[in-house]
Amino acid sequence: MKLSERDIENIWHPLTQHRTAGPPLVIARAKGSSLFDEEGNEYIDGIASWYTAMYGHCNDTIVDAVTAQMKQLDQIVFTGFTHEPAVRLSEKLLGILPENQAKIFFNDNGSTSVEAAIKMALQFHHNKKDKRDTIIAFENGFHGDTFGAMSASGLSVYNGPFEDFFLKVKRIPVPMDHNEEEVIGLLKEIIENNACAAFVYEPLVQGAAGMKIFSAKGLEKLLQLCKEHGVLCIADEVMTGFGKTAKNFASEYIKTNPDIICLSKALTAGLVPMGITSCSLEVFDAFLDDDLAKGFFHAHTYSANPPACAAAIAGIDLLHSEEIQEGISAISKAHIAFAERIKNHKKVEDVRYLGVILAVDLKVETSRYGKLRDKLYDHFMKSGVYLRPLGNTIYVLPPYVIKPGQLDKIYQAILDSLELID
Numbered sequence: 001m002k003l004s005e006r007d008i009e010n011i012w013h014p015l016t017q018h019r020t021a022g023p024p025l026v027i028a029r030a031k032g033s034s035l036f037d038e039e040g041n042e043y044i045d046g047i048a049s050w051y052t053a054m055y056g057h058c059n060d061t062i063v064d065a066v067t068a069q070m071k072q073l074d075q076i077v078f079t080g081f082t083h084e085p086a087v088r089l090s091e092k093l094l095g096i097l098p099e100n101q102a103k104i105f106f107n108d109n110g111s112t113s114v115e116a117a118i119k120m121a122l123q124f125h126h127n128k129k130d131k132r133d134t135i136i137a138f139e140n141g142f143h144g145d146t147f148g149a150m151s152a153s154g155l156s157v158y159n160g161p162f163e164d165f166f167l168k169v170k171r172i173p174v175p176m177d178h179n180e181e182e183v184i185g186l187l188k189e190i191i192e193n194n195a196c197a198a199f200v201y202e203p204l205v206q207g208a209a210g211m212k213i214f215s216a217k218g219l220e221k222l223l224q225l226c227k228e229h230g231v232l233c234i235a236d237e238v239m240t241g242f243g244k245t246a247k248n249f250a251s252e253y254i255k256t257n258p259d260i261i262c263l264s265k266a267l268t269a270g271l272v273p274m275g276i277t278s279c280s281l282e283v284f285d286a287f288l289d290d291d292l293a294k295g296f297f298h299a300h301t302y303s304a305n306p307p308a309c310a311a312a313i314a315g316i317d318l319l320h321s322e323e324i325q326e327g328i329s330a331i332s333k334a335h336i337a338f339a340e341r342i343k344n345h346k347k348v349e350d351v352r353y354l355g356v357i358l359a360v361d362l363k364v365e366t367s368r369y370g371k372l373r374d375k376l377y378d379h380f381m382k383s384g385v386y387l388r389p390l391g392n393t394i395y396v397l398p399p400y401v402i403k404p405g406q407l408d409k410i411y412q413a414i415l416d417s418l419e420l421i422d
């Protein structure tokens with residue numbers, strides 16, 4: 001039996017309707033910015049495998065660091081024990097995170113980093129005998145698929161069966177230049193009429209919503225308003241973290257620092273899963289008490305898994321290397337030039353970019369999105385380019401090590417795709 005047939009026999013894939021889905025493509029290996037299928041066909045990974053493998057697939061530096069760590073200490077309970085990779089990683093992270101961040105809490109993926117953040121915020125107020133039950137979040141945000149994270153997510157198309165069980169969440173649109181006053185007014189109203197514990201947001205770019213980029217100035221004002229009313233600000237940097245926006249973190253574009261930050265995805269350079277929830281000293285201190293129950297009783301078995309810490313340390317070192325910084329800058333410049341080139345194309349509704357993120361909205365009716373997505377996806381794969389369009393949005397978020405020729409091939413495939421639209 002072929003591998004894809006054995007897969008169909010045994011596996012339940014994420015985000016897949018198995019009645020209608022075709023057989024999955026078998027990827028045999030990956031290197032740098034390229035994926036190779038069983039037959040040896042090459043696909044340029046235009047989205048760095050959901051923005052994880054930012055330093056390239058099977059990057060030798062990272063593989064070596066993880067291999068060495070695996071031989072030294074593989075896994076250990078992180079309650080009562082500690083280890084050098086965890087300590088070193090926390091020092092490194094606190095050195096680059098916004099300056100108010102003081103403590104690193106480990107979990108094991110993006111959703112649980114948000115889940116822990118929301119629990120921290122709720123217990124923060126609880127410990128202060130200030131009962132607050134409402135979370136504020138953006139429309140169309142995405143924060144993961146566990147219950148707290150799912151409640152905060154505004155992309156609710158597939159959340160129907162669970163909505164009755166969600167946390168209490170109030171939603172606001174993202175601030176743009178044209179609606180800033182309106183959004184601020186709405187937030188004021190929500191804060192006045194509810195006991196708001198926290199505001200969860202993707203800073204500056206809503207990834208799963210189709211790389212929607214919004215106003216830093218507007219976000220700044222929302223965060224200030226939250227701070228004035230004791231609402232904890234939770235920045236979900238799971239997508240934006242580690243150089244995507246041309247800064248280490250998107251929160252650096254805003255003066256007001258978040259109280260809590262969620263990290264994952266590129267944190268471990270695409271090698272092993274890990275999530276982190278960092279917080280300010282003010283948050284941490286609210287859990288200090290002689291009463292055991294005021295502590296944060298949340299744990300994941302693989303918390304601070306040593307090889308994952310080693311991957312993250314090596315990743316941060318690479319991020320700050322000259323080679324990667326030059327890569328980020330070259331991709332950013334190439335995106336700007338490409339955006340200029342296609343912005344007036346009759347099939348292009350909007351094109352936007354920030355750092356290595358580029359998104360193109362196509363001019364098509366909403367009712368046609370479904371079919372169009374499959375058509376585009378097939379076109380890209382046939383062109384040897386792996387891109388995953390979202391609705392009418394094609395986005396590119398390539399590994400920092402992508403070669404100019406590979407990036408040009410992606411741009412050309414996008415240009416060709418514009419001819420497919422009727």
Ligand SMILES: *Cc1c(COP(=O)(O)O)cnc(C)c1O
Nearest residue numbers: 109110111142143144207238239
């Ligand atoms: C991917 C993502 C998550 C969820 O991370 P998982 O590791 O898939 O659970 C949360 N927030 C944002 C912004 C993301 O992009």
